[in-house]
Amino acid sequence: MPDTPAEDLVKQWESVQARLRQQLVEEDTEDWQTRPGFLGLQRVGGVDLSFIKGDDVNACAQLVVLSYPGLEMLYEDSQMVTLTAPYIAGFLAFRETPFLLEALQRLQRDQPALLPQVVFVDGNGLFHYREFGLACHLGVLSGLPCVGVAKNLLQVQGVYKNEEHQSQKFGTQLRLDMQHTQGLPSGNSLQQIAALQKGGDSFPLTAASGKVLGKALRSSDRSSKPVYVSVGHKISLDTAVRLTHSCCRYRVPEPIRQADCRSREYLRVRFPAADIGSKQ
DSSP states (O other): OOOOHHHHHHHHHHHHHHHHHTTOOOSOOSGGGGSGGGTTOOEEEEEEEEEETTOSSEEEEEEEEEETTTOOEEEEEEEEEEOOSOOOTTOTHHHHHHHHHHHHHHHHHHOGGGOOSEEEEESOSSSSTTSOOHHHHHHHHHOSOEEEEESSOOOBTTBOOSHHHHHHTTTHHHHHHHHHHHOOOSSOOHHHHHHHSSTTOEEEEEOTTSOEEEEEEOOOTTOSSOEEEEEEESSOHHHHHHHHHHTOSSSSOHHHHHHHHHHHHHHHHHOTTSOEEEOO
16 A cells, blocks of 8 residues: 555655764763863853744744853844644654754854854754654754753653653652762761752653663752753763753743743734744
8 A cells, every 4th residue: 555645754754864863963072061160151042933823834933042151142033934844743853943943044144153052942852752853953954062951751762751750750760860870878868858859950761772862850949840851962961951950040941941932922022912822
């Protein structure tokens, strides 16, 4: 029986992902990534798309660049775009990357001195069905270090939002992981355990294969809900997690939060009667 057009498209996109996956770098490549306090890092970017509810074709593609470590706005670019690729689970990058890449290319052309040294992406990187999510796609095509930060858990490769995951959320598994990575003794008092339940604490998201695809991070003392951090390109997971935490004033890292807020505001001004949403 011949393949349907959708099946043909999926096969094509899987082939593209596999080809680009070979170019992915999962290690630190920049000097600032290994320096104390990320010395030398001056500009962090954030990208996002926001939609008018009920319209999954027209969106505002947003790029912001913030200073680091001050997280003050240096540059923003808001553009209305029309998405032409269909939505298929696991292939979000084919809908969104072209417009986010165009925003970075505009900045490179017009104000190259403001090009971010790392880009935070509202979505997943390696934590993906084929270990090549939106943050990886944008990273490889742009050549920039990228970090994927998702607000919701992608249930993939044996990682599920079940009771075990919920119990790990800043609970027993977190304590064991932190004891291992920081050399903390086991059998600590409740006071020591409580000290682990703060911004910066994390636990690994381990696939059925045993590979760690990302980490659930308590990004802020103010939020009890984790974000899910994974490598996009040209950065290690541990560095990505530390950098994400350092860019959080609230639950979501500031470059992504600002991109989301400003893209929503752009739509509100131009479509005052519309109900504004954003991708989940």
